[in-house]
Amino acid sequence: MSINGLEAVISGLDNLSTQSQADVQAVIEKHTQGTFDDSQAAVPVLTGALQGSGHADIAPMQGTVAYDAIYSLWVNDGHHTKSGSYVPPNPFLTAPFFQHAQAFESDMKDVVQ
Secondary structure: OOOOOHHHHHOOOOHHHHHHHHHEEEEEEEEHHHHHHHHHHOOOOOOOHHOEEEEEEEEEEEEEEEEEOOOOHHHHEEOOOOOOOOOOOOOHHHHHHHHHHHHHHHHHHHHOO
16 A cells, blocks of 8 residues: 655655654654554454554654464455455455545645745
């Protein structure tokens, strides 16, 4: 997943002052952690394996939220079973991602303008 519309913002990162770079990093950390926290609250828990496989990774100028359980994508996006029945999506990661995407874009624009 990615946030569209930030190309112009991201292209200006090289010209930012040290303080602005720190501000950008703070925005990245805020929304990466927020997305992770909200996804953890929304993830379905049967055994706890899916929830336990989640992690937020923050590096310079990037943040990633991932779930490493092999079936995480199927739970998030829905799937057909072997018998042909359909299990609807439970967007435990997609919904928090898009909720934070708008605020992230707004916060980033505030930093670089």
